[in-house]
Amino acid sequence: MKYQLLLVLFLTLNLGFAQDKKQTLKTQIVETSCGQCQFGMEGHGCELAVRIEGKSYFVDGTSIDSHGDAHAVDGFCSKxxxxxxxxxIVKDRFVVASFKLLPNK
Incomplete structure (x- = not known):
């Protein structure tokens, strides 16, 4: 009986993880900037963030300095x-698989 309960628990947890992994990633156009300077997020200095459907998330997988000088006229801290x-989105952070900065208009 003990082993059956453990097996059921294991299968339940395993199915939950499998469903998370099946989440389809889609390409989307988002606003991006310094979370602290432009989006008013609480943070520890200048950090890259994206805004998706009106909510801002700090980014994991690329950094603010990977896309030029953040403090330049057209940098993330300025615009x-x-x-x-x-x-x-994982634990209120955006985990990026691909990030392509679009040209200024």
């Missing part, structure tokens, strides 16, 4: 830009 991204 909000657009990016084409692929990723998922």
């Amino acid at each position: 909000i830009r657009k990016a084409e991204v692929v990723g998922t």
Whole structure:
């Protein structure tokens, strides 16, 4: 009986993880900038963030300095830009699989 209960528990947990992994990642255009300077997020200095459907998320998988000087005239601390991204939200952070900064208009 003890082993049956453990097996049921294991299968239940395993199915939950399998469903999370099946989440389809889609390409989307988002606003991106410095979370602290432009999106008013609480943080520990300048950090890259994206805004998806009106909510801001700090980014994991790329950094603010990977896309030029954040403090330049057109940098992330000075203006909000657009990016084409692929990723998922995990624990209130956007984990990026692909991040392509779009040209300024």
